[in-house]
Amino acid sequence: DIVMTQGALPNPVPSGESVSITCRSSKSLLYSDGKTYLNWYLQRPGQSPQLLIYWMSTRASGVSDRFSGSGSGTDFTLKISGVEAEDVGVYYCQQGLEFPFTFGSGTKLEIK
């Protein structure tokens, strides 16, 4: 199985600051169609996960442009430009290249 490893944040983060959340996969997620099958989700407290980014860098419908995704085949970053109170929660990366799809263990964001 592909292992997804996420980094931690130096919580709490001051409101308005920009943060980068890292994720690493044990295998390249770049497919022959040119797409990188890496998704990002936010799970706010008490809620279901919601899709933020798919194909490594494509924002999902309705997602703020403060969120951006980037990376290579195995190293990925979710950047939040100017964190706000509503960004609090746990962020997960997930690979959609191979079965079984796998998720990272999550990165918690707290705001000061």
Added chain:
Amino acid sequence: QVQLKETGPGLVQPTQTLSITCTVSGFSLTSYYMQWVRQTPGKGLEWMGFIRSGGSTEYNSEFKSRLSISRDTSKNQVFLKMNSLKTEDTGVYYCARAYWFDYWGQGVMVTVSS
């Protein structure tokens, strides 16, 4: 608008079978994959499997021997059935739409205990 809602038992006894229904609205099951994901204290988010828009299925081998996913397109419902439950299967079970999980249900909490 797109909506997904899981319904199921809150409590299941060990060795018994879990049955959860995901009822959807705002889109057609014949146009989208439907995924099942669970969240447990021990393993976090785990992909369980999906049913394709055409009706074929794919399962996580972790569950393959005891998991079944099916659907009734006329009722806009997708079903998860998992047998031989253990206490470690306690968690929240979600259905989600599409290959990239663009919409999720609210989840249903399942406790496996005698």
